[in-house]
Amino acid sequence: MNTQSHTKSTARSLPIALLRARETVMAPVRDMLQGIQLTEQKWRILRVLDELGEVEQSTIAHEACLLLPSLTRILRTMEAEGQISRRQDSQDKRRTMVKITDEGRRILEENLAASLEIADKIEAQMGRKKLDNLLDLLEELQAVKV
Amino acid sequence: MNTQSHTKSTARSLPIALLRARETVMAPVRDMLQGIQLTEQKWRILRVLDELGEVEQSTIAHEACLLLPSLTRILRTMEAEGQISRRQDSQDKRRTMVKITDEGRRILEENLAASLEIADKIEAQMGRKKLDNLLDLLEELQAVKV
DNA sequence: CTTTATTTGTTAACATGTTTACTATTTAGA
DNA sequence: TCTAAATAGTAAACATGTTAACAAATAAAG
Numbered sequence: 193m194n195t196q197s198h199t200k201s202t203a204r205s206l207p208i209a210l211l212r213a214r215e216t217v218m219a220p221v222r223d224m225l226q227g228i229q230l231t232e233q234k235w236r237i238l239r240v241l242d243e244l245g246e247v248e249q250s251t252i253a254h255e256a257c258l259l260l261p262s263l264t265r266i267l268r269t270m271e272a273e274g275q276i277s278r279r280q281d282s283q284d285k286r287r288t289m290v291k292i293t294d295e296g297r298r299i300l301e302e303n304l305a306a307s308l309e310i311a312d313k314i315e316a317q318m319g320r321k322k323l324d325n326l327l328d329l330l331e332e333l334q335a336v337k338v
Numbered sequence: 339m340n341t342q343s344h345t346k347s348t349a350r351s352l353p354i355a356l357l358r359a360r361e362t363v364m365a366p367v368r369d370m371l372q373g374i375q376l377t378e379q380k381w382r383i384l385r386v387l388d389e390l391g392e393v394e395q396s397t398i399a400h401e402a403c404l405l406l407p408s409l410t411r412i413l414r415t416m417e418a419e420g421q422i423s424r425r426q427d428s429q430d431k432r433r434t435m436v437k438i439t440d441e442g443r444r445i446l447e448e449n450l451a452a453s454l455e456i457a458d459k460i461e462a463q464m465g466r467k468k469l470d471n472l473l474d475l476l477e478e479l480q481a482v483k484v
Numbered sequence: 485c486t487t488t489a490t491t492t493g494t495t496a497a498c499a500t501g502t503t504t505a506c507t508a509t510t511t512a513g514a
Numbered sequence: 515t516c517t518a519a520a521t522a523g524t525a526a527a528c529a530t531g532t533t534a535a536c537a538a539a540t541a542a543a544g
Contacts, residue, residue, distance in 0.1 A: 231529075231530080233529090233530070258530090258531090259530095259531065259532065259533090261530095261531080261532075262529090262530055262532085265529080265530075266529085266530080269529095284539075284540070285540085286538065286539045
């Protein structure tokens with residue numbers, strides 16, 4: 193009898209199940225991103241900035257699930273590549289405000305079709321109803337206090 | 339009008355929703371693992387090995403969602419620390435068979451209680467029914483061909 | 485006020501993620 | 515057979531993840 197028999201099989205372990213499901217979903221997204229000059233992280237940052245407008249770095253980190261040290265490095269290269277712009281906040285000089293540039297928006301637009309196609313393929317196989325159910329449950333899980 | 343208004347808000351984006359949910363679930367797990375000498379990846383490897391017995395590295399990589407180059411490095415240190423053992427397969431000399439050691443099992447057992455407590459906290463807030471529903475949907479998503 | 489604590493972000497160090505190239509072995513085909 | 519393709523794993527290079535330590539600015543407490 194193994195140790196796991198006391199607990200849950202990895203398939204019913206929430207952290208592992210979330211990771212495996214994500215790998216499935218991300219595989220075609222990574223294929224898409226590899227064609228252009230974007231990593232998965234940069235893609236998330238662009239989407240968050242496009243959604244929220246000009247925000248401080250801590251907000252990006254929280255929304256895009258990145259730690260600040262990673263974000264610092266990534267934004268440095270994204271600024272050099274002209275996808276985002278940064279400025280010091282005048283009220284609170286600790287804050288750096290970040291926004292997406294036209295070039296960044298252009299990259300998002302260029303990959304909109306491919307992105308939607310992937311989402312459609314998943315929807316076609318799972319069904320809209322189940323997918324909405326899943327997204328609702330995931331939102332609820334995010335809100336759990338642990 | 340931003341680019342995202344054509345697509346989905348990040349909260350309804352499956353890859354991002356999966357990532358955010360996972361961060362919520364993993365936060366307390368990382369706290370638990372930091373207390374001992376284990377990273378999240380090593381913890382997954384031990385769980386998979388405990389569940390599957392002696393397997394080749396490709397199987398571990400697939401089950402624990404790790405790429406082989408990462409696994410190569412991680413198993414090297416885990417072997418040095420006595421948590422797993424490796425041997426060349428006699429039939430197929432390309433294969434390396436890996437199994438968990440008593441020391442590895444001891445580490446799993448030591449953290450069983452903490453691990454279960456985290457799972458219980460989440461269950462207490464989400465409810466068993468919703469959690470099972472979520473796990474079912476995640477398993478189904480994993481099986482989707484994209 | 486002014487000292488202390490908190491917040492925001494950076495740097496450094498090391499582990500892991502990711503791609504490409506490579507070795508060794510095995511399998512499949514001509 | 516012999517050779518080409520496929521498979522299992524490793525090595526190297528660079529990006530990102532993660533923790534700890536740090537600097538600067540602001541907020542809180544005295």
